[in-house]
Amino acid sequence: MNKSPSKTDVLDLYFVENRAKILDLAAFIDRFDRAEGPAAVASDPRWIGMTKALSVLVDQAGEKARRILELWSDPSQAPIDRAEGKGAIGVWPGLR
The missing domain is CATH 1.20.5 (Single alpha-helices involved in coiled-coils or other helix-helix interfaces)
Incomplete structure (x- = not known):
């Protein structure tokens, strides 16, 4: 065993x-x-996803990998007719 x-x-x-x-x-x-660049880039979903993931890494709760993947994932349940854009960016574009 x-x-x-x-x-x-x-x-x-x-x-x-x-x-x-x-x-x-x-x-x-x-x-x-x-x-260099506009401060508005800090509202980019990729940056938001990164900073929120860092918060998950340092909290005391478990299942960090699952929670981060869910944080970065599109929460919608219904299928969409057509995907916007040409590829994945690594985080749900609607993350705020």
Whole structure:
């Protein structure tokens, strides 16, 4: 019977990999903060989705991956006749 890994096992296996991902994310946010352009871009659904996802990452509730995917997903239930645009942007365009 397989036992679940301990918290120490998870840290030992995945810390360095995820440390690098956090540094990449911090560098992305630094680039965004230094970039020129209108402040209105902060209302872009991609930026809103990023900042809301960061809030989920630091809260005390579980199932963070599921909650972030749901946050970024289109909440509508009814199918649409035709999709607008030419491709996915990684977050529901109506996110506010």
